[in-house]
Amino acid sequence: MTTAWNWYVIVLILFNLLGITWLLWWTSKRRPGDPKPDETSHYWDGDITEYNKPMPRWWINGFYIAIVFAFGYLFWYGGFGTYQGFGHWSSKGEHDQEAAIANAQLEKTFAPYKGQAIDVLAQNPQALKLGKSIFANTCSTCHGSSAKGAVGYPNLTDQIWHWGGSPEQILHTVLNGREGVMPAWGKTLQGMGGPDAVDYVIAYVHQLGDKDASARSDYAAARGKTLYEGICVACHGKDGKGDQKVGAPDLTDSYWMYGDSREALRETISNGRHGVMPAWGTVLGDTRSRLVAAYVWSLSHSPKPGTQSAQ
Template sequence: MNDDDDPENETTGHVYDGIEEYDNPLPKWWFQMFVITLIFGAIYFALYPALGNWKGFLGWTSIGQWEAEVEKANVKYSETFGQYQDMSIEDIAADPKAMKIGTRLFSNNCAVCHGADGGGNVGFPNLTDKDWLYGGSPAEIEMSITHGRNGAMPPWGDVIGEDGVVAVAEYVLKMSGQEHDASKLEKGEQVYNTTCVACHGADGKGNIMLGAPNLTDSIWLYEGTGEGIRHSVRNGRANVMPAQADKLRADKIRMLTAYVYSLSQE
């Protein structure tokens, strides 16, 4: 028997540029894998959402799986945080074990803005001193973390003109005990009493209800030089502290509050 008589050498009759197309059967292992894949796909489509509005017999959803994992994690970690539930923020802040947890929470959620040591940066408050825009009591810190803060210093450049910007900046320099141009103080005080006093107060001590900073000390959220103050007055400032209530559980926020509180007590 020659090769042409071999059943495995049968062709389909198609010839392309002198090349014949053989009609060989698929390997059994390949065909079996193909059938298994079809069966698996049919079962998968039946059990899980795969086509259109079909929800699958198992009723599985990615949201449901996520919620189940979160619930499992809550049960697991409630034992860790539960022991601090009845303690005051001050007592938690004095607990070394709790502060190790607080350190990790701070590193994961706050350090990117306030720095690993809480020392802050230009535009981001220093959490290690006694100067607080919205108050530094445990309750006030917890409020800031939970609900966030939105600070807005309106731009006054178009309202008071460049002369007014320069004058009020000199007046603020005087309030903070820095060198200033005395010849501009009279106008600067007038501008301050017209545009700034409502938020920063007549004495420049600020207002924690509004997040208006104290202008009489040496602590500045932005640069406290003449040019820095003029820039703030001229162009305004806008700060946002994002709310953490939708990101962290209440027990974690409480632990984080205690850690932030502890930073200013050292």
Template sequence: MSSFWTIFIVVLVVINIIGCVWLLWWTSKRRPGEPETTGHVWDGDIREYNKPLPKWWINLFYITIVFTIGYLAWYPGLGSFDGYGGWSSTKQHDQEREIEDAKVAAALSPFDGMSIDALASNSKAVEYGRSVFAANCATCHGSDARGAKGFPNLADHSWQWGGDPQTILTSILEGRQAAMPPMAAVLGSDQAVLETAVYAQSLSGTKVDPALAARGKPRFETVCAACHGANGRGNPALGAPDLTDDIWLYGSDFDAIRTAIVQGRAGNMPAHKELIGETRARLVGAWVWSLSKRSTDGEQAGAP
């Protein structure tokens, strides 16, 4: 805060305090003669007198003013003046956070260093993981971890970067940066983009124009296969998704696929190591991995 505003606040506070003291002194004066009236009259002869407050009541107001002066001196209530007590909301917040962090660390310490698959078999660890997820991850992935357009579903069997426990932990701790570059210029024409998009759409079993798909196949194998593979099954090492299943992060309709080819995609999963620490990251990973594992086990159980 600038010195001008500090002076302005100090002067304003001083004027108000002096004004309150003067008002109390003036209204508490006992004047000689007949008591003044307020001018209010009821039933012809009942008048409201303007008599001073009792001394004990006036003294309480004076004590309040003295308390106010002491409070403003001890706490930072006068502009940029820090106060003699050295208190600040930031310091109080940090102190209270340290206390709560210590409690959380003590509660989570039994899970330090445990692997995600081991934690997933511990019901208490999984419950902790769900709570941490709700506080830190649900904004993007949803409270049920099923994601939304542009944010992957973490409860199914499809993992863009790999779904083994260690890879999930790496994704949480270090984050991920997906990069689908714009490919329209490489393909060379709108017709080439159309044909490639149609072929990509056909990989997941969608009914498309077979002639367009046939012309798009060699373009795909020349331009797109470097990341997605010649068969379109993707590459978890690069974060290139499998295009042959029915799981599409941005949508499987033609317009969504064409937009991805023309404009590219740039998904970002921020690193959470500094935000939640390694133990809580492991707990989150355990809960998410347990959801995915149930999904995978369910598919296998239902397979012929």
């Protein structure tokens, strides 16, 4: 806030408070020559008289007390422009204080699970219950309440993991996040194989997973194989099995995060994809991250005999 706006706010506040004080004093003051409260000479129907009685003193004094309180409030909490106030109060400071109290209480709840391995936590019904609650508050926005994902957001209930599905890999994903980038190869492929180059690669990718067999063109797939081995093999591998080190998906399975239709694959290959999994470590902390990672891991791993599932 500039100095001019700062003074504008201060003057406006003082004008209103002082103006209200003056108006209260002026209107409650009786002047010489004013009729008595019951001598207004206003009558209706012969026996109805209008009085002009002043407000009770306790009521007027209550207004004055409220005005004094307003000045005190503004000086203590800071309401005059950028003035911070004697109390040095701020909404951020109060939020941080309340958050610290809440976090301290949460730490007591999560303390028994501190540092435990993901697969160990996954066998604890109470730990899974807490992990499910954290998932619902944090992860369900993208992955859905059932964790089955959506277009562009992976399904967490199957056995397919682009970045690895071991307990350690899932915990790393939760703590540090992931960023998957599929470059836009449309122009490059067209320069190598002509205007239909992207469709050739799609035909070969479908052949890798044995999809769309009735409409597959052997010629297109053969052309696509050459183009694939010139560009795509670096990330997805010669056999199309992908590489979990870089998050490159397996092209031979039945799962396609952005869809396996020709239109979806054409968009993916031509214009690329950019998926980001945020890092939740700084938000949730280590223990809560472990609990939610244990819950996610449990979704695709059956509990051992004799244990209960929190799902």
